[in-house]
Amino acid sequence: MELDNIEKLLEKYFEAATTVAEEETLRTYFSQESVPTHLEQYAPMFQYFSNAKEERFTKQVPLKPRRNYIKWVSVAAVGVLLIGLYFGQPSKSSDPTDLAEVYTQAEIESAQEALAMLGVNFQKGTAQLSHLEEFEKTTNKFLTKE
Amino acid sequence: MQQSEFLNVVMPFKDKLYRLAKRLLVSTEEAEDATQEILLKLWSKKKMMESYNNVEAFAMTMTKNFCLDRLKSKQAGNLKLVHSNYAEESSGLQKQIEARDSVDWVQKIMEELPEQQKLVLQLRDVEQYDYDEIGEMLDMKPTAVRVALSRARKLVRDKLLQKHRYGIG
Numbered sequence: 001m002e003l004d005n006i007e008k009l010l011e012k013y014f015e016a017a018t019t020v021a022e023e024e025t026l027r028t029y030f031s032q033e034s035v036p037t038h039l040e041q042y043a044p045m046f047q048y049f050s051n052a053k054e055e056r057f058t059k060q061v062p063l064k065p066r067r068n069y070i071k072w073v074s075v076a077a078v079g080v081l082l083i084g085l086y087f088g089q090p091s092k093s094s095d096p097t098d099l100a101e102v103y104t105q106a107e108i109e110s111a112q113e114a115l116a117m118l119g120v121n122f123q124k125g126t127a128q129l130s131h132l133e134e135f136e137k138t139t140n141k142f143l144t145k146e
Numbered sequence: 147m148q149q150s151e152f153l154n155v156v157m158p159f160k161d162k163l164y165r166l167a168k169r170l171l172v173s174t175e176e177a178e179d180a181t182q183e184i185l186l187k188l189w190s191k192k193k194m195m196e197s198y199n200n201v202e203a204f205a206m207t208m209t210k211n212f213c214l215d216r217l218k219s220k221q222a223g224n225l226k227l228v229h230s231n232y233a234e235e236s237s238g239l240q241k242q243i244e245a246r247d248s249v250d251w252v253q254k255i256m257e258e259l260p261e262q263q264k265l266v267l268q269l270r271d272v273e274q275y276d277y278d279e280i281g282e283m284l285d286m287k288p289t290a291v292r293v294a295l296s297r298a299r300k301l302v303r304d305k306l307l308q309k310h311r312y313g314i315g
Contacts (some may be wrong), residue, residue: 014303016296020274041310045302048252057164059178060186102222 263298
C-alpha cells in the first residue's frame with residue numbers, strides 16, 4: 001500500500017468520509033510491523049480497534065424458561081389436593097352409623113345422662129351471665145351520666 | 147421458534163452485544179450480565195422476533211438502552227471497577243510493552259468520551275456497521291452519525307497525541 005494513499009485515507013478517516021472497506025485497509029496497514037515514524041502515532045488506535053473486535057462473550061445463557069416447570073408443579077399440587085379431599089371424606093361420614101353396634105345400651109344411656117347434666121349446668125351458667133349483663137348495663141348508665 | 151433456531155439467529159451477533167455493553171459499562175461482569183439479560187429478553191420475545199426486519203439492529207438498540215439505563219440507575223456508582231485487560235505476555239520486550247501500553251491508552255481515552263461518541267465509535271470502528279445501520283440503532287440521522295464519528299475520532303487522536311507528548315498524565 002502506498003504511503004501517499006494511506007495519508008489521504010487517514011485524512012478522510014478523520015472526517016468520517018471513508019467507507020468500511022477503506023477503513024479495513026487502514027486497519028490492516030497499521031497492524032503490520034513497520035509503520036513510518038510520522039504515522040506511528042495513529043497505529044495504537046487501529047490496533048486497538050482490531051483487538052477490541054476479538055473479545056468474545058463466553059458466558060452460558062440459561063435459555064430454558066423455568067416458568068413452565070412451576071406451572072406444572074402447581075397443577076400437580078391441585079391434583080393431589082383433590083384426590084386427598086375425595087378419599088378423605090367417606091371415612092368421616094361412615095363413623096356415626098355404627099354407634100349402636102359399638103356401645104351397649106347402658107353405656108349410651110349413661111352418656112346421655114352425663115350430657116343432660118352438662119346441659120343443665122350450662123343453662124345455669126348462662127343464667128348467671130345474664131345477671132352480669134344487667135350489672136354492666138347499670139355501670140354503663142353511671143359512666144354515661146358522668 | 148425452537149432453541150436451536152433462536153441460537154442460530156442470535157449467535158452471530160452476541161459478541162457484538164457483549165462488546166457494546168462492555169464499552170458502555172466498562173466492567174466485564176456487568177457487561178456479561180447485561181448481555182445475558184438482553185438474550186433472555188430476546189428469548190422471551192421469540193414469537194415476535196420474526197416480525198422484526200432486523201433482529202441484530204433491534205438487539206443492539208436494546209443493549210444500548212439497557213446499558214444506559216444501568217448507568218443511570220442507582221447502582222451506577224458501583225460500575226467504576228475497571229477491568230484491566232491482562233492478556234498473555236509472552237515476550238517481555240520493552241517495545242512490545244510500550245506498544246501495548248499505548249493501545250491500552252486508546253481504551254482509556256474511549257472511556258472518557260461522551261456516551262454517544264463512544265457508541266458511534268464502537269459501532270463503526272470496532273463492529274464496522276454502515277452509517278444507516280448505526281442511525282437505525284441509535285435513532286439518529288446518518289449525517290448526525292457522521293458528525294459524531296468524526297468528532298470522536300479526532301478527539302481520540304488528539305488525546306492520544308497529548309499522551310505521547312507529555313507522557314502519562
